Structures are given as C-alpha cells and as structure tokens.
Amino acid sequence: MPFSLGKVSYVNALPLFCAGGFEGFEVFSEPPSSLNARVARAEPAAAMISRWVYEDGADALYGVLPEYGIFGDGEIMSVKIFSKVPFEDFPKASIFITSETGTSSRAFAFIFKKKYGADIFSMPRATLESADAALLIGDEALAFPPREFCADLGEMWREEVGLPMMYSVFAVRRDVEGEVAPMLREGIEKSLAAFEADPGAVVDSALRVLERAGRRCSRAVLEKYYSRLKYSLPPETFKKAFDFVAAHAGA
Template identity: 30%
Template sequence: MLKPNVGHINYLNCLPLTYTFTKNPSDKFNLFKDVPANLNQAITQDKLDISPVSSIIYARNFDKLMILPDISIMADGPVQSIILVSKKPIHEITTDKILLTSQSATSHCLLKIIMNKRYHATPDYSIAKVSPQNPFSDENATASLFIGDDALFLKYHQNKNLYYYDIGQQWKEFTNLCMVYAVWVVRKDFAQENPQKTSIIQQYIKNGFANGFTNLHQAIKEIATDKPFSFTQLDEYLHIIQWKLQEEQLKALSLFYQYAFELNLIDALPQLNIFNPNTKN
C-alpha cells in the first residue's frame, strides 16, 4: 500500500520538527521538504496528503481540507520574522506604495488587515523583489514587507533612518490575541479513508515538535549552522514561536478570517473543520 505524502517546511520556524525528522525519521510516510508556497500549492493539487499550509490557504480551501488538532505555527506578540520597513511612521502611511515579497500569502493578508482596520489606510500594494540590502527596489515605495530569515536579519541590522514594525506585535496590540501563521491540514478525502493513518502522523508531528524543543540547543548547533544568526538570536526566536493549536489560537484564527472576509481577501468565511479520528469527518 502506498505511503501517505507529507509536507514539511524546512525553515527556522520548524527547526524542532526538522531535528526530529533528521534524528528519528518515520517509515510511515514519504516526507517532502519545500518552501511554504510550493507546499500550499501541492496539497491543493492533491500531490500531498498532509502538510503545513499558510493560514489563509486553509480559508481558501476549507471545503476540501481539515485542520489537524494541537499543532500550528503561532506567536503571542512579536514574531520577529514578519517585519515592515518604512520610510515614515506607520500611522502616517495612507495611500503610499508598499512592496510585498512573493513568498507569503498569510503575511500579505495580515498586513492589509492591520493597515486597514488599525490605521484606516488604503496603501497601493505591489509584489516586488526586495532584499535587506535593498529594501526599496522601487524608489517610489514608502515601505516593504519582509518575512523569514530576511525579516530576522533586519531585526538585528537596522538603519537608524528607517522605521521597523513587527507585524505580529501590531496584531497583538490591535486584537489582544495571538496570531496563527500556519496550520497543519489533511485532505478531507484522505482523512475519511485513512483516519488512523492521519491520527498517527498528527501525533508524530506533535511529538516531533516537543522532542525537538526539548533538544533545542542541540538542534540549533547541528541544523542551523548555515544561518547568519548567533546561537542566542536563534534561541530567542525559537522561544517566541510556538506550535500549539488550542481554544485561544482557534479564536484568533477565526478573527483573522473574519477580517480577511470583510476585506474581500477570501471569498467565504471558513468553517474550522478540526480532524477527529473518533468521529465521522
């Protein structure tokens, strides 16, 4: 019988799970490591059975996906890896041009929600190639959004003439809630046909994060050696990111989807369909 195909984000924010996959690989499934955008596409095209996806991707495909319980990528306040760099204070931005990286769907929506709901601004958003060394590839742009390693790099290498805003902190100040950036999902048809396999993989991922976090110092030393950050910086970042999905996180996710729907960033308000192996999904 064919093994399930499972996606994995090989980024810093999943380092504990990467450590477990490296040290204790499972023979229960085929593992596919890729960037979030490719994983998002692969599971919506039925090339993967289970995968992490950007939170907004679930909202756009909730009719054929289910959320795995107890695991997500979230932070309660600063996230460090989603940073807006601006030539002016954020509250002065109105219809200015903001450059967006093509790498992330959820961060785009989160920024648009913050700018509209908190600052009542309607910026002109444009996808562009930006880098920490050249944050404004379009000289007419007022601000640029960075994610991932680039954002983390900017946290520690700031230009005193620019303004830097952690978008996770902006969400926390606006809503007083945490923010869920990614969830693990299973294709609904796969879950219905393979509830026990789905449950085993969910438990492996949940335990994998716990095991990797228990061995975090070793994981940083062994796996993150190619990153341009100190051990202390990585350790701080990986104590800010959390991997749980409980009532508080679901409440935050629902509000994020509510705002996204109000701004026409998604076509419908999604139901939060949580996989449960003991009930008919």
C-alpha cells in the first residue's frame, strides 16, 4: 500500500515533482492551508506544509526532512501584498488575506509590525475587489495585476531578517519516518536533477497549468520566477532559517 504524500498545488512545487520517482507514494495536490489541516489531523505519511505552522502541533507527530522545501533568498514574486494605499497608512486600511496561506500571512505580519507598526490581522477585512490591500500567494499572486504599492515577502524578509525565507518544508510522520524519508529524499533529488538539466520543460508545464486555470503569465516571467526559487539549502543555513522561525512564530 503506497504512502500518501501531499504536494503544494502551485507551479512553484513543479520542480520537486517533475521526474516521477515517487512510485512508493500516492501523491495528491492541495493549497498550503489544506495540507496544513491534513497534517494537523495526522492524515498523510508526508506532506509539504507551511513552515510557520509546524510548531502549532505538527511537531508532535511529524519530523521535518532536512535541506529540501520551497525557499527564497530575496524577491520571490508569488507572495505579495498589493496595495492601493501606502504601507504607512495600513492601520487605517482594509485588507483581503487569501485563505490559502499558512506561512505568508504570519511572516508578513511579523515584518509589517516590525517595519510599519501595523498588525495586518487587526485590519478590517474586505473582499479582494473592494479591499485597499490584498495578500495573495502562489499562482494567483504571480498572475495578479500590479498595484501602485507592492510588497514582496522574500525581498522584505531578506532586508529585515538577513536569512533565506522558508515557505514550505516536508513534514514526515514519525511512525513511518524511517521508511518514508529516504524514499522521499530520493524522489526529490531525482526531480531536482531533472529540473537543473532541463528547466524549460518545467516552464512549459507551468504555462499549461496557468493557462488551464485562466491565469496569464509570460514565459519570461516564469523563467525569472524559477531563477528566484530555491529548493534546497545547505544544512547550516537550513538550521538557522528554521530556528529563526521557531523563535518568532508566536510573535
């Protein structure tokens, strides 16, 4: 019986799964918030989860696969706040926060409180169409029309924190970790090798995914996007970035 493996349902996860190699798994795709909820219920053997929710209870039943995930060290392009008003006016502005986020909203809250003294979770909520600002992630953010004021989480994180930003990590249930972790690592490494050898094939797949969803995004934008994403970090860097979030997740 195959192990269940949850992957993020955005094009940013394609390089991690582009070469097969997951024969021992039944792979399913969902937004981050859904994967976080499944892990909270201890359903999948392994899943990509939002880094900032790991200490909310997942750590009791799941370990984290070192080195791999979705990371960035600067501009990330797909995790943004789009605003019609200056960020200095945020305490008085309304905001739409996508329900699909687990890490991004909390990381943005940490940064905006530090830089602008604004608590985005206390701002009045509004619809995407009517809000003064919108926090969007993934494919939706990648294809969203720019507004006068835009904040890129990866860019702000690098400026304010000085560490790579962790968007998603692989959680592996502890009762099957010994068997699942090596299989998962093997599949990831096979896919990342294929992505490095032929990144254009992943860009082609991403264009098809976005087109089917009715989202417009140019090849040039996607090529730039994948050049910004990181899928592995050196062990010491991984630990520093991971531990920083552990220390500030409740801030």
